[in-house]
Amino acid sequence: MDQPLVAVSTDVKTFERYTWHATPEPYLEAAISAAGVLPVLVPCFGGRLDLDSLLSSVDGVMLTGAKSNVHPSRYGAEADEKHGPYDERRDDTTLPLIRRAIEKGVPLLAICRGIQELNVALGGTLAGEIQEQEGALDHRSPESENQDERFAIRHGVNIAPGGCLARLFAEREIRVNSVHRQGIAQLAPNLRVEATAPDGTIEAVCVAGAPAFAVGVQWHPEYWAASDAPSRQIFEAFGAAVRAHRSARAGASAAA
Numbered sequence: 001m002d003q004p005l006v007a008v009s010t011d012v013k014t015f016e017r018y019t020w021h022a023t024p025e026p027y028l029e030a031a032i033s034a035a036g037v038l039p040v041l042v043p044c045f046g047g048r049l050d051l052d053s054l055l056s057s058v059d060g061v062m063l064t065g066a067k068s069n070v071h072p073s074r075y076g077a078e079a080d081e082k083h084g085p086y087d088e089r090r091d092d093t094t095l096p097l098i099r100r101a102i103e104k105g106v107p108l109l110a111i112c113r114g115i116q117e118l119n120v121a122l123g124g125t126l127a128g129e130i131q132e133q134e135g136a137l138d139h140r141s142p143e144s145e146n147q148d149e150r151f152a153i154r155h156g157v158n159i160a161p162g163g164c165l166a167r168l169f170a171e172r173e174i175r176v177n178s179v180h181r182q183g184i185a186q187l188a189p190n191l192r193v194e195a196t197a198p199d200g201t202i203e204a205v206c207v208a209g210a211p212a213f214a215v216g217v218q219w220h221p222e223y224w225a226a227s228d229a230p231s232r233q234i235f236e237a238f239g240a241a242v243r244a245h246r247s248a249r250a251g252a253s254a255a256a
């Protein structure tokens with residue numbers, strides 16, 4: 001079996017008297033099944049991790065979604081109860097990991113909290129409770145115990161012409177799910193908008209001039225990667241970029 005390694009972010013959780021560094025299964029399932037890669041969980045040990053060693057050993061990085069929000073101090077805003085919950089150990093780990101992965105040209109797929117982290121890591125800001133803004137859609141999931149209902153496909157997004165997502169999809173509009181309360185406010189200087197919701201919310205970005213696939217989506221392609229074509233295509237494109245990175249690395253070390 002041919003499975004390149006992909007570093008996957010984790011969340012810090014406390015249960016059964018332990019602190020866990022964990023990732024929900026749908027991200028891992030989509031990574032294995034749709035991208036064809038082997039996910040390796042990165043614990044939230046921030047500055048104690050040698051990111052260069054990590055990024056020399058993997059061929060991709062995937063940032064997962066999470067209930068927690070990036071701490072507002074990371075983008076120069078005041079923290080208040082409305083902005084929570086937080087996971088600062090995740091912030092300490094993912095923000096430097098994103099910057100270093102982009103610098104080193106390691107393919108990156110950033111999902112939901114991940115696209116928000118990507119924007120903050122590169123100098124952008126976030127808006128909270130976006131459903132309260134005038135004319136905004138409600139981007140939160142419905143209240144339900146049923147995950148299929150929470151992650152149901154709910155609204156269209158317009159794909160920006162000529163960008164990296166336009167090269168993936170035949171359609172100019174695809175339909176996506178939506179499980180978030182925050183959104184990109186000020187776009188980071190080096191990001192390009194790849195998709196928007198009907199209310200103008202930025203739904204996808206790519207890193208301008210990045211040497212490899214470096215894409216963030218505000219929706220959750222992992223959840224329906226087995227059954228929804230656009231969701232699967234995102235993971236397939238990421239998997240192809242990961243394999244291309246591994247081949248380039250193998251070529252470079254053979255030539256050395």
Ligand SMILES: N[C@@H](CCC(=O)NCCCC(=O)O)C(=O)O
Pocket residue numbers: 064065066067068069111112113114116179180181182183
């Ligand atoms: N916390 C941010 C990030 C949104 C996100 O990653 N959502 C996934 C939530 C998973 C779940 O609730 O099951 C925001 O709300 O904008």
